[in-house]
Amino acid sequence: MRRFFLVMFVSSTGVIGVSCTAPPSFVPVECDPDSFFPAPECIDGGTDAGSDAPDAEPQAACTSQGGECVEIPDDPEAGFWSQVPWAVWFGPAADMPKECPFVGGEQLRLYAGLTAPPAQCDPCECQEATGQCSGVPGAITIGAGMCGAGGAPSLPFDGPGGWEGSCTGANALPAGAQCPPGSGVPCAQSITFSALPPPANETCGVKPSQIIKVGGTKSTEWETGALACRSSLDSSLCGAGDQLCIPKVHYPHRQCLWREGKHTKCPKPYDYEGPRVMYPFQPKESRECTECMCGAPQGGMCMATVRLFDDGVCSNEFHQRIVTSEDSPCDPILPAGRAIGGKSVTENVYVKGTCEAGGGEPIGEAVEDEENAVTFCCRPSYMFDE
Known part of the structure; x- marks a missing residue:
């Protein structure tokens, strides 16, 4: 892949010249053509853009549909991950959107940061002797x-x-x-x-009123929510076999690969912030009240x-x-x-x-359903439109 360098000529009055050239003889700043926020001075408009860049016409076709061309994962372990990323919203669970903003529709609603206090039990009471x-x-x-x-x-x-x-x-x-x-x-x-x-x-006899209270007793709260939406466009719009056209998403959405289970390593280039492990809303539940006597x-x-x-x-x-x-x-x-x-x-x-x-004591606990956990690995999202 061709490299580009940002060269700044500095005088007492400030920057007087910027150009993308061959490696300079002083203070080189390497331009990253894959950056999500490339400086305008680093955009190569010449004819020698590189033989490995996507064809302009397919790339324009992707852009015209609100997408961007991104790399298909090239990590050796990427074959175990989804090849088509989803647009995933991350944020406070209470603020999770009611529906997906993308045409593909909702795929998963998952959560992290479980708070599940012990069950509260009604006091046991006895009938008249x-x-x-x-x-x-x-x-x-x-x-x-x-x-x-x-x-x-x-x-x-x-x-x-x-x-x-x-x-x-x-x-x-x-x-x-x-x-x-x-x-x-x-x-x-x-x-x-x-x-x-x-x-x-x-x-x-035991009064038949000892039950787990409906609502407030088996409370389950989550700190973080993830709404995964199918968002892929056409894989042929980028022209290159190692790129995929996906909608450009803005924060708090991210384009993420996913994989069932808990995983600690993400494939490149979807390793922006490390893996996020998310769980179904319903935890593994063993909270209950001991039998009244x-x-x-x-x-x-x-x-x-x-x-x-x-x-x-x-x-x-x-x-x-x-x-x-x-x-x-x-x-x-x-x-x-x-x-x-x-x-x-x-x-x-x-x-x-x-x-x-006697009896009516809370026992058991609620824990994340690790058997149905999903790990997301994501690219960074855009803060603003370019």
Whole structure:
């Protein structure tokens, strides 16, 4: 390729002459005919432009269509890259154009500079505890003394075997009964109830509201965007086999070769700024929330009402007492020595406990999808029209 040199003749009043000549005898400045911003003085308008330059007519045909003739990559590794460059817009991802300004149309939208904070999870919550209650106090005892008096005789007042709480006259005590007989001490002075059986099948379910929040939780932001547009014109417009006619693009567009995967070296002359690795918008996603769970209920119990009657058919109630699965109450019988003929246990209910929720913690991460990465290698773009 023919070389050109910029020669400046300097006097006290400034530059007095400029010409493109043979190598000068002082202060030579080499003109680069491939420069994107060649000085007007370095443009060779003579007839000896060089036998390896593109024919003027094909080059003019390319220029007339808004293009320029550029070299087809001549690097030994260029065969692995695209032979036809794309016009690629680079800039802030939020400012990426909605469409390509070139006839060829959009090819890819890719991104770099991922920001993907951990997932935010809704707090786990538990449903109300559930349980089943049934049965009667394990023992009912009539005491011949006041509640808490030690050493006083007592009589069992339990129901029959397998009693489920319905009215029964089992172990009835007639009025005036004495303990011991003939002692003058009334048997019926107090009555003690043992605890009810504890709740069965007690559990807490997880509220079905633990989800990853829509929108703000799995947020994905990119710093840089790349919009790749097909922009090649006619490969025959430059006349030379090692040149291609492509549209002249202006910043922030660049003419770039592309290659799938991550690469660290660019082919010449598309090595202006080194490789740019870009990724699809959707990263490799493993962010999620751990499964919610609920511990065993705490504080739940069973509750029932014990009713006492004068007669064995439970028609005349004289006393009732709330009993639970947590305590063993004792009540006085008034008047002392009265008849205790029947009893029943009713209104057996479960008193709800509470459960501690666990889980719902963010795990995982979002990373660039390297399997679908694309590397761009670019020429510099024009800042202004020539």
